[in-house]
Amino acid sequence: MKMLVTGANGSIGRSLVQALVRRGDNVKVLVRESSNTTCLKQYGVEFCYGDVLDGESLDKTLESVDVVYHLAAVVPPRLWRVPSKIVWNVNCQGTHNLLEACRRHEVQKFIYASTIGVTGYIDEGRIDETYPYNPKGLYEKTKCEAEKIVVKYHEEYGIPTTIIRIPAVYGPGLVHGMVEAFQAIQSHRFRFIGTGESLIHLIYIEDLIEAMLLVGTQDSIRGGIYIVGMKDPVTWKEYVNTIANVMGVELPKEHLPVWLARVLGFCFETVLRVFYKDEPFLVRYRVDWTTKNSAFDVSKANKELSFEAKTGLKEGVEKTINWYRKEGYLQ
Numbered sequence: 530m531k532m533l534v535t536g537a538n539g540s541i542g543r544s545l546v547q548a549l550v551r552r553g554d555n556v557k558v559l560v561r562e563s564s565n566t567t568c569l570k571q572y573g574v575e576f577c578y579g580d581v582l583d584g585e586s587l588d589k590t591l592e593s594v595d596v597v598y599h600l601a602a603v604v605p606p607r608l609w610r611v612p613s614k615i616v617w618n619v620n621c622q623g624t625h626n627l628l629e630a631c632r633r634h635e636v637q638k639f640i641y642a643s644t645i646g647v648t649g650y651i652d653e654g655r656i657d658e659t660y661p662y663n664p665k666g667l668y669e670k671t672k673c674e675a676e677k678i679v680v681k682y683h684e685e686y687g688i689p690t691t692i693i694r695i696p697a698v699y700g701p702g703l704v705h706g707m708v709e710a711f712q713a714i715q716s717h718r719f720r721f722i723g724t725g726e727s728l729i730h731l732i733y734i735e736d737l738i739e740a741m742l743l744v745g746t747q748d749s750i751r752g753g754i755y756i757v758g759m760k761d762p763v764t765w766k767e768y769v770n771t772i773a774n775v776m777g778v779e780l781p782k783e784h785l786p787v788w789l790a791r792v793l794g795f796c797f798e799t800v801l802r803v804f805y806k807d808e809p810f811l812v813r814y815r816v817d818w819t820t821k822n823s824a825f826d827v828s829k830a831n832k833e834l835s836f837e838a839k840t841g842l843k844e845g846v847e848k849t850i851n852w853y854r855k856e857g858y859l860q
Contacts, residue, residue, distance in 0.1 A: 531555045536600030540709040581623030587630035596638045620671035647673040650821035657826040689751040696758040700734030701852035709810045719781040727765035728822040734841035755830040762824045
């Protein structure tokens with residue numbers, strides 16, 4: 530079968546491409562002319578130059594394609610200096626354009642990489658796939674609308690779609706949004722925001738890729754939405770202390786009040802946006818991320834996909850730290 534991966538230049542996209550090639554699939558990647566494709570060239574994939582906002586390039590790209598993995602999106606931290614209109618266009622209109630092209634070319638399967646953020650946070654219990662939409666930030670709102678477009682194309686046009694909602698991903702290759710915390714822990718600069726007892730739901734990169742491969746091979750799940758992740762969430766304190774223990778450094782004990790973190794986040798967003806190309810670690814959506822509960826029921830994926838995350842927290846953190854050290858992000 531011939532696979533198309535959009536967003537192949539991203540950390541998750543590259544890992545997916547590698548896994549598909551290793552499995553023996555014929556893989557195309559949709560990339561822009563300006564993209565750095567050095568990392569992808571080693572896999573022997575077919576490069577299709579275009580853009581999800583360019584319908585003509587999509588028609589050329591989808592020739593002879595059987596399965597589409599749609600990962601292309603403007604994601605944090607790249608939202609930092611991108612106008613909201615562009616984020617909406619790429620994440621929503623781009624998804625619509627790709628689905629239209631898939632309909633014209635009668636693609637056999639369309640797999641959409643979404644986020645658990647479309648349903649927001651929860652005070653207690655766990656969120657499953659039936660929970661109503663409740664996105665908070667710009668990225669989550671655009672992914673929510675894109676999900677609705679995917680569902681519409683399945684229900685109205687019969688396109689065989691599947692949506693995967695992804696939690697916080699960590700592991701080798703994942704840098705933006707994660708490595709800063711590891712670096713702060715190593716250098717004794719890390720501060721918990723609030724108590725550190727709020728929940729974060731994680732998935733190790735290899736487990737996520739396994740789930741995506743499973744979705745691509747099963748025909749009985751058309752139209753489905755699946756939350757994937759570790760069986761249970763962990764507290765931020767457990768996550769951070771595991772990182773510190775594996776590194777062999779002192780456990781972080783300092784706490785920053787939530788109200789102060791929000792004030793600082795607002796100041797950083799307002800002042801530093803003009804001067805900083807990269808997003809600072811402390812911005813308001815990260816305050817919410819680290820102080821509100823992200824807890825999900827992954828039993829549907831376990832039952833219908835036969836998927837279960839295999840990598841325990843300590844093992845995943847060890848592999849991540851080893852990779853960061855190898856690449857020079859950690860000492």
